[in-house]
Amino acid sequence: MPKKSKTNSKQNPAIQKNKSVQYSDQTVPTGTAGEVHQAAGGDVPVLTTQQGVPVSDDQNSLRIGARGPTALEDFHFREKIFHFDHERIPERVVHARGFGAHGYFENYQSLADITKADLFQRAKEKTPVFVRFSTVAGNKGSPDLARDVRGFAVKIYTKQGNWDIVGNNIPVFFIQDAIKFPDIIHAAKQEPDRGFPQAQTAHDNFWDFISLTPESMHMVMWIMSDRTIPRSFRFMEGFGVHTFRLVNTEGKSTFVKFHWKPKLGLQSVVWNEAVKINGADPDFHRRDLWDAIKMGDYPEWELGLQLFDDAFADKFEFDVLDATKIVPEEEVPVRRVGRLVLDRCVDNFFAETEQVAFCTQNIVPGIDFSNDPLLQGRNFSYLDTQLKRLGSPNFMHLPISPPKCPFATFQHDGHMAFLNPKGRVNYEPNSRGGEPGGPREAPEQGFRSYSAEEEGAKVRVRSETFADHYSQARQFYKSQTKVEQNHLAKALVFELSKCETPAIRSRMVSHLLNIDEQLAKEVGGGLGLKEMPKPADAARPTKDLKPSPALSIHVNGPKSFKGRKVGALLSDGVDIKLFHALKSALDSEGALLEIVAPKVGGVEASDGSWIEAKQAIEGGPSILYDAVALMISEQGAKLLMAEPAARDFVADAFAHMKFIGHTPAATAWFEKAGIGEKRDEGFIALNNESDCSAFVSACRQVRYWDRRTG
Ligand code: HDE
Numbered sequence: 001m002p003k004k005s006k007t008n009s010k011q012n013p014a015i016q017k018n019k020s021v022q023y024s025d026q027t028v029p030t031g032t033a034g035e036v037h038q039a040a041g042g043d044v045p046v047l048t049t050q051q052g053v054p055v056s057d058d059q060n061s062l063r064i065g066a067r068g069p070t071a072l073e074d075f076h077f078r079e080k081i082f083h084f085d086h087e088r089i090p091e092r093v094v095h096a097r098g099f100g101a102h103g104y105f106e107n108y109q110s111l112a113d114i115t116k117a118d119l120f121q122r123a124k125e126k127t128p129v130f131v132r133f134s135t136v137a138g139n140k141g142s143p144d145l146a147r148d149v150r151g152f153a154v155k156i157y158t159k160q161g162n163w164d165i166v167g168n169n170i171p172v173f174f175i176q177d178a179i180k181f182p183d184i185i186h187a188a189k190q191e192p193d194r195g196f197p198q199a200q201t202a203h204d205n206f207w208d209f210i211s212l213t214p215e216s217m218h219m220v221m222w223i224m225s226d227r228t229i230p231r232s233f234r235f236m237e238g239f240g241v242h243t244f245r246l247v248n249t250e251g252k253s254t255f256v257k258f259h260w261k262p263k264l265g266l267q268s269v270v271w272n273e274a275v276k277i278n279g280a281d282p283d284f285h286r287r288d289l290w291d292a293i294k295m296g297d298y299p300e301w302e303l304g305l306q307l308f309d310d311a312f313a314d315k316f317e318f319d320v321l322d323a324t325k326i327v328p329e330e331e332v333p334v335r336r337v338g339r340l341v342l343d344r345c346v347d348n349f350f351a352e353t354e355q356v357a358f359c360t361q362n363i364v365p366g367i368d369f370s371n372d373p374l375l376q377g378r379n380f381s382y383l384d385t386q387l388k389r390l391g392s393p394n395f396m397h398l399p400i401s402p403p404k405c406p407f408a409t410f411q412h413d414g415h416m417a418f419l420n421p422k423g424r425v426n427y428e429p430n431s432r433g434g435e436p437g438g439p440r441e442a443p444e445q446g447f448r449s450y451s452a453e454e455e456g457a458k459v460r461v462r463s464e465t466f467a468d469h470y471s472q473a474r475q476f477y478k479s480q481t482k483v484e485q486n487h488l489a490k491a492l493v494f495e496l497s498k499c500e501t502p503a504i505r506s507r508m509v510s511h512l513l514n515i516d517e518q519l520a521k522e523v524g525g526g527l528g529l530k531e532m533p534k535p536a537d538a539a540r541p542t543k544d545l546k547p548s549p550a551l552s553i554h555v556n557g558p559k560s561f562k563g564r565k566v567g568a569l570l571s572d573g574v575d576i577k578l579f580h581a582l583k584s585a586l587d588s589e590g591a592l593l594e595i596v597a598p599k600v601g602g603v604e605a606s607d608g609s610w611i612e613a614k615q616a617i618e619g620g621p622s623i624l625y626d627a628v629a630l631m632i633s634e635q636g637a638k639l640l641m642a643e644p645a646a647r648d649f650v651a652d653a654f655a656h657m658k659f660i661g662h663t664p665a666a667t668a669w670f671e672k673a674g675i676g677e678k679r680d681e682g683f684i685a686l687n688n689e690s691d692c693s694a695f696v697s698a699c700r701q702v703r704y705w706d707r708r709t710g
């Protein structure tokens with residue numbers, strides 16, 4: 001297949017001279033951007049129609065007399081409106097809201113003994129990637145902090161073709177068989193008659209389905225944990241979920257589960273914060289990723305492999321083909337084999353993040369599927385959904401998705417075919433060797449499926465080995481810290497309290513009784529159940545498995561404050577030395593300082609210098625920050641105390657267990673906000689420069705959890 005030709009800026013002086021008309025490679029796959037005419041006497045490009053005709057007036061449509069009807073012959077108006085009318089494509093049926101970035105995968109050392117996949121052969125080799133993070137249930141415009149699973153889809157452009165790991169930030173799923181996918185998604189999304197609620201599972205249909213689907217109980221524990229309200233994409237894990245295979249040159253297969261481990265550690269927000277972030281900054285997650293990359297603070301994850309053989313799979317107490325189960329890291333350790341770095345934002349959101357097409361069936365020689373019925377169903381679904389969404393079997397011609405290695409097929413024609421082969425032959429076998437006979441099969445290097453032996457009757461049954469639905473749910477719950485268990489119980493109470501049907505609430509509690517009695521009692525109590533139900537019928541009794549510390553966010557939290565952000569509320573008269581000390585303590589930690597002030601213009605510091613703000617207090621509530629510093633003068637404290645937004649700034653930081661650094665003048669303010677008496681070790685007085693370092697050190701814990709439990 002011929003290589004695509006690119007926009008040639010040398011032939012196009014206007015594109016060369018003015019970046020505002022530059023078309024990214026992503027938006028112009030061939031050299032058809034059109035000649036952009038030179039405006040008389042300047043280097044500003046001329047606005048044209050799609051046909052390249054210069055436009056004289058883009059403000060007024062053509063009409064018969066100044067107050068007369070519009071003329072049908074106004075081809076510029078017609079073309080402009082026509083294009084606008086058609087500029088939307090269907091959003092993804094799930095994972096509609098997403099955000100993508102480019103980067104690379106760097107392999108640590110050769111894994112040739114376990115896989116022949118090209119990207120793992122050589123140490124230090126870098127392979128380009130595109131990653132798209134997403135929520136699942138909400139529509140494209142829904143808020144980032146919805147309680148939801150996050151998609152973590154990685155397209156790796158290897159030298160032997162594209163490999164897509166289309167994963168989530170949770171290692172298990174709701175269902176065991178892909179045939180139930182439309183049901184779980186219908187139940188989770190808006191109810192069909194009313195079209196709401198948007199981007200939340202806190203409604204009858206979801207919990208009705210869940211409470212009738214015991215296999216989802218393990219996933220329920222995960223989604224009600226803080227995993228579904230991550231602080232940002234940078235602080236969450238990713239998982240391939242299913243068991244896959246790695247295959248080496250000898251044809252030997254090793255089972256594998258894929259993990260992405262964030263270098264910055266795990267971190268989530270608390271629910272009350274999530275609710276408020278959705279109002280204050282619905283783009284909180286995408287902004288965080290964008291800002292981090294633009295600042296050169298590139299997010300990083302390590303690729304981890306859990307490797308095991310058939311013997312382990314046979315003796316493991318659950319079925320490795322069951323996507324509602326994990327293999328605990330304590331049983332099969334995660335081997336870190338490389339790193340994923342995101343170092344480039346998209347040029348064009350639509351062309352890249354929206355048009356990228358992930359497919360689970362995109363694998364490369366050296367990787368293979370297992371028989372996980374969920375994975376098998378996905379392999380069917382993704383191609384189908386791309387056709388619907390992107391509108392043509394040629395969706396691979398859109399610039400974001402094709403492999404970066406040479407590729408050659410005999411597929412041709414169809415809507416929007418950009419990559420059109422030259423020559424006479426479009427079939428195979430053909431008798432015209434080499435050019436122009438086209439590509440040939442490659443028996444040696446070509447993809448060959450692992451030759452697993454399969455046999456059996458054609459049946460619709462669920463394997464008996466998939467029948468234990470509660471043991472790992474209990475293991476997850478038991479592996480959480482007390483604070484996390486408390487969050488989980490509260491999340492269940494919140495969600496089930498939004499269910500209007502009492503029978504659904506009670507049915508859910510009957511499942512919880514099979515997971516943990518104390519949890520069931522807490523939730524039953526929180527719901528005000530008059531009577532506890534009986535435990536749900538269980539196909540298998542719940543086993544008491546060993547807790548797995550790897551499942552807790554808090555146990556795997558950050559070891560530093562790197563990559564986090566302090567919101568410093570400043571007033572006129574702020575002590576300039578203290579301010580600089582805080583700034584430099586945060587710089588050394590690799591953390592950020594964002595300035596919030598009564599007015600966005602800024603404040604005048606103690607030495608008469610001017611400090612510009614990033615946010616006015618109304619637009620910079622403390623929920624946007626990992627910790628806060630109140631750097632206010634006596635005078636400033638009096639003025640700020642009268643501001644409701646400033647009072648919320650402090651009250652929320654306190655309620656969300658954040659570390660609060662403060663100048664002496666803020667003390668009176670705490671009294672006013674009703675937290676004077678409650679001051680604890682999470683409050684750090686900033687009297688002198690060394691206190692600023694102490695404050696940043698304290699912030700490494702991210703939250704002062706004792707405020708809640710102590
Ligand atoms: Fe998906 N899923 N899925 N899914 N999924 C889609 O494909 C599907 C499942 C996941 O950023 C769709 O391009 C079925 C598990 C991500 O573009 C669709 C089943 C996991 C993304 C689809 C599942 C995922 C999708 C919709 C049950 C975690 C977003 C748009 C067997 C391992 C990728 C699209 C992106 C997207 C089908 C279950 C992850 C309809 C049938 C389990 C991250 O094809």
